[in-house]
Amino acid sequence: AQSVTQLGSHVSVSEGALVLLRCNYSSSVPPYLFWYVQYPNQGLQLLLKYTSAATLVKGINGFEAEFKKSETSFHLTKPSAHMSDAAEYFCAVSAMNTGFQKLVFGTGTRLLVSP
């Protein structure tokens, strides 16, 4: 069984400040890990993914995440927040090396960016 826990349903930062969104996973098999962003009334857009290559993963819009197996974490960071980053962010896990892939999502973290 797989699951993800996102710590903090809301995170508030000022424009230009560091963004840190936390995600811890649980998986009985090697995981694939993902961060998705969802803007109001829209679907999900993939920000970045970990698929067992480099542990530090760079994504779109300046976001990156580091896979830490010892901590079962995959936290999302961005050095400097922009107003346009305000959205809902979802961490997700999928099982690696299985014949069937589905995404298991966390409950999401809403990022608020103030001027």
Place this chain on the structure above:
Amino acid sequence: ETGVTQSPTHLIKTRGQQVTLRCSSQSGHNTVSWYQQALGQGPQFIFQYYREEENGRGNFPPRFSGLQFPNYSSELNVNALELDDSALYLCASSLGASGRSSYNEQFFGPGTRLTVL
């Protein structure tokens, strides 16, 4: 390259009715997954279709059913609607469901928002 499209955008139904949601997969993709996203929650996996066969199912009752057509488009059908079925329904397409050595990225559509009164 055309992305994933879903129809309708919004839908209002009453309890006990039946609804059909539609999804056109991205060009070249043969796998469609459906997710339910309740308000304030993360998406939950409903089921997946691969080459017109159900390939896996989440913890949803049988009144949630689906189809995949030869052109790989898909339908989600929900019978005997309940108030708790109100949600955003997301469709995602990918190339191949069986990825033993690689991940097949899922591309999401904009969703259909279903309201059950």
